[in-house]
Amino acid sequence: MTSSSIISKKRLVFILIFCIISIVLFISRLVHIQLIQGLEFREKALEQWSxxxxxxxxxxxxxxxxxxxxxxxxxxxxxxxxxxxxxxxxxxxxxxxxxxxxxxxxxxxxxxxxxxxxxxxxxxxxxxxxxxxxxxxxxxxxxxxxxxxxxxxxxxxxxxxxxxxxxxxxxxxxxxxxxxxxxxxxxxxxxxxxxxxxxxxxxxxxxxxxxxxxxxxTIDETMQHLAEKEALQALVKNKAKNVSVILMDPNNGDLLAMATKPDYDPNNRNKLLFNPEESWKPLDSEGIDEYKDIPWDKKSKLLYESWRNFSINDNYEPGSTFKIITAAAGLEEKVITEESTFHCDGYVTQIKGAKIKCWRYYNPHGSQTFVEGAQNSCNEVFVSVGLKLGEEKMHEYVEKFGFGEKTGINLTGETSGIVRPLKQMKKVNLATVSFGQGISVTPIQMVSAISAVANGGNLMKPKIMKEITNHKGELLEENEDSIIRNVISKDTSKRLLKILESVVFKGSGSKAYKAGYKIGGKTGTAQKVIDGRYANGKYIASFAGIAPVDDPKVVALVVIDEPSAGVYYGGQIAAPVAGNILKGALDYLDYIPKLSQEEKDEYENNLILVPDLKGISISEASKKLKEIELNHITYIVTPKEEDKVIDQIPKAGTEVKKDEIIELYLKNKPLNNNR
CATH class of the missing domain: 3.90.1310.10 (Penicillin-binding protein 2a (Domain 2))
Incomplete structure (x- = not known):
């Protein structure tokens, strides 16, 4: 056999083997595609066709x-x-x-x-x-x-x-x-x-x-309407920057209403409803057009501010409403009783180097019981309580009442407030915290803490969601009540509620009083902190109220941020709002008001004629009112003793109840205060 034939046969064998391998590989690939990857390719084909x-x-x-x-x-x-x-x-x-x-x-x-x-x-x-x-x-x-x-x-x-x-x-x-x-x-x-x-x-x-x-x-539409109406009126009347109103059922933590003004329409969230420069002024159609074409970066910032929920997103110094917490701690730890006596000489002298005054330093309250000190909102009394408790115990109660931590409410952007760490708390800090200064809280924290006082001592987790149902209305999930911790005893709660009722009936919270509704509460006025400093002329007025105190159904908190219409005391502008809201809420809940014998005697037999105080000094006016058992307040925080009264409300000759607060207007510039 020739060499050429041998070569030819080898080539044929090679080609045959190559063909066989190719066919095997082809069949294998075909099997892989058809059987192993078939489903995947069918899905891809369907995606391309559909x-x-x-x-x-x-x-x-x-x-x-x-x-x-x-x-x-x-x-x-x-x-x-x-x-x-x-x-x-x-x-x-x-x-x-x-x-x-x-x-x-x-x-x-x-x-x-x-x-x-x-x-x-x-x-x-x-x-x-x-x-x-x-x-x-x-x-x-x-x-x-x-x-x-x-x-x-x-x-x-x-x-x-x-x-x-x-x-x-x-x-x-x-x-x-x-x-x-x-x-x-x-x-x-x-x-x-x-x-x-x-x-x-x-x-x-x-x-x-x-x-x-x-x-x-958990929101009740009727109560929400009531809260929004009163919040808007307070915003406009006081020319305020913000107003927050919260209503809570203290027994289970249900939020019954939460209103923040100014607000926005979620149907058209990119339209401003209130004037950005004067947030208490609603915009008409012309005003809306005025802000329609402003640069988007500026407009977006303004819109974001209108979306912020002041009630949970912002911190503020609570002022004297925080005295409720100090009182609760003092009574619970038995460092005071209702009959404990204190002496107010106008200045806190227990802390060297600290300049702390009572709001009525120019005519000190003098000797008073703890209950009278609460009615007078006397800073000296509550500083004394704080010092009796000490830094560690006071800080313990601040944390127990939920300050410095989020409440856990299911809404966006909740902040935790600002509480000074215990190791940084000095005596001067203890003193100021005792009357609500040097601590920052959120309105939702404050109303939750007050609810703990109202319900017998349990701090409840606030609820905004009641239940979840499917599209057929069938119940899927129910939000159960949640007790975070017990903070005070039922006895302390009961005693403190009586004190708070007296604050409204006889003391600084009298403008929240509604005959027969048994409202208790506390006023608050604090100078506003901006960029870490107290800002001259900018205040936050507030009032925390509970009703009825013998069987609490509703807790209300009213916070008025930066009122600019002249008067800024919580007792004067926030207390009336809270009183109206609590009365309206109890009426809605079919509460039947009943006048106590003390109320009947107070209002039917003990009316006092308001004297004419114009032209005399604040010192003389204060003493004159005290003699006939009337209280007073001024829009000047720290007036001079010789400052003259230029106007008064109510007017001379008006009949008022004992301990009514008379507003005195002086010619001066407002300074710092906390009441």
Whole structure:
């Protein structure tokens, strides 16, 4: 056999082996594709052949505690385009733009995008949807949609919050319960060819969306209306920067109302409702237009401020409302009793180098019992209580009442306040904290702490959500009451409630008094801290109230931030607001007021004629009023003894009850105070 034949045979064998291997590899690959990767490739093919349009699910409804609707959905429509199916894009764009009142270029851009689906416009009316459908433009689909809607406008806006354009929660309840409120979107599926054109045969599929769950709040719509009305009136009347009103059921921590003014409308959250420079002034249509075209960076900052919930997002020095905590600690630790005696000479002398005055240093309260000191809101009395407790014990009660930590309420942006660490607390700090200065709290912390005093001593976790139901109304989850810790005994609670009732009946909180409603409470006035310093002329007035004190049903906290109408004392501007709210709340709860014999005697037999005090010095006026058992207050924090009275309220000749507070107006400049 020749060498050429041998070579030829080897080549044939090599080719044969190569072919056999190739066939085996090909078959193996085919088996792998068909059997092992078959499902994956079928899914990818289906993705290429099908195009689906999302059908938004209905977001869950938000109700008040009585199932009144606070946030819901309204039927709307969204226009989608399939760019590959649209013929003569310019002509069709013109038709669509005319119906939807849109810019032609914007529509044309959407219908010519290099993607399978594109939104032209969300949330159009049914009328416009019918017009678009009547055009019968191939490649244009009108899909049922849902738009979030708040039927009561700016009502409870800081609680409810708002959603984005895709109906996802961004703020408030909408944010914190977004996963519950958000449902599962449906799908409208169509089959297309390689050029993304819809295939002619019937192969569409529709998958129903699943609605989100409903949130039932603890908020009571009627009480919320009451709180918002009083908060708005207080904002405007006192020309304030902010006003916060909170109502809580002390027995379970349920928030019955939480109002912050100024506010916004979540239906149109990008529109200012109040003047940014003078936040107490609501804007009319012309005012809104004035701020319409300001730069976005400035506008966004203003809008963000309007969305802030002062009740949980901001810290403030509580002033004398914090004396309730000092009193609770003193009574619980038995360092004082109601009959403990104190002497006020106008100045705190126990701390060397510290200049701490009583608010009425120019006419000191003199000898008084602890109850009288509470009625007078005497700083010297509460400094003495704080010093008796000591730094460690006082700090312990501050923390036990929940200050310095978040309450855990399910709303966005809660802050924890500012409490000085124990190792940094000196005697002067102990003294100031005793009357509510040198400590920062949030309104929600304060109302929770006062509720612990009211309910027998248990600090409750505040609740804003009552329960969760499905779209059929079936109960899914119930928010149970939660006791964080016990802070004082029932006996201390009962004794302190009587003291607080006397503060309203006879003392500095008298403007919250409502005959027969047994309201207890404490006033507060504190100079405002800005950038770490006390700001001249800027104050926070507050009042914490409990009613009825013999069986507490409601705790109210009113905080008025930066009142600028002349008067800023909590007893003068916050107490009347709280009194109105507590009376209204008890009336709503069918409470029947009853006058005690003491009240009947006080108001029927012991009326006092107000003297004419104009032209005499504040020192003389103070002594003259004290002689006839009337109290007074001035808008000057630390007046000079020789300052003259230029006006008074009530006017001379008016009949008032014993211990009524007379407002005296002097010619001077306001300085610092805490009362």
């Amino acid at each position: 195009r689906n349009i999302p059908v938004p699910a209905k977001r869950g409804i938000i109700y008040d505690r009585n199932k009144n609707t606070l946030a819901t959905n309204i039927s709307s429509y969204t226009v989608w385009s399939r760019p590959a199916d649209i013929l003569d894009a310019k002509k069709q764009s013109k038709k669509i733009a005319d119906v939807l009142d849109m810019d032609l270029e914007e529509v044309y851009e959407n219908v010519t995008k290099k993607q399978s689906l594109s939104i032209i416009k969300k949330w159009i009316s049914k009328e416009d949807a019918d017009k678009i459908r009547s055009l019968k433009i191939k490649g244009i689909e009108v899909v049922d949609d849902n738009k979030r809607y708040y039927p009561l406008g700016n009502f409870a806006s800081h609680i409810l919050g708002f959603t984005d354009i895709d109906n996802f929660g961004l703020y408030g309840i909408e944010k914190t319960y977004d996963s519950k409120l958000t449902g599962v979107n449906g799908r409208w599926i169509k089959m297309v060819d390689g050029k993304q054109k819809q295939l002619p045969y019937e192969n569409e599929g529709f998958f129903e969306p699943q609605s989100g769950d409903n949130i039932v709040l």
